[in-house]
Amino acid sequence: MRLFECGSLVPGCDWHTRAENDAEIVRRAVEHMRNTHGETVIRENMIENIKARIANESEAPAH
Numbered sequence: 001m002r003l004f005e006c007g008s009l010v011p012g013c014d015w016h017t018r019a020e021n022d023a024e025i026v027r028r029a030v031e032h033m034r035n036t037h038g039e040t041v042i043r044e045n046m047i048e049n050i051k052a053r054i055a056n057e058s059e060a061p062a063h
C-alpha cells in the first residue's frame, strides 16, 4: 500500500490518502489540492512534489 500525507507538502494539513498505486494517489492528491488548498492550476512541479512524497506503508495492524 502506498501512502501520501499532505502535511509533508503543506505544513499543518493532516489530510492523507492510501492507494494501491501512485497514479491513484496523485489523482486524489490533485483533487485535494484543488478543493482544500485552492490550487486551481496544478503545475508539473506540484505533481513531482507529490510523487516524491509518496511512501510505502508498512503492513502494520489496522488502527
Ligand SMILES: [Zn+2]
Binding pocket: 006, 007, 010, 013, 014, 015, 032, 036, 037
Ligand atoms: Zn492538504
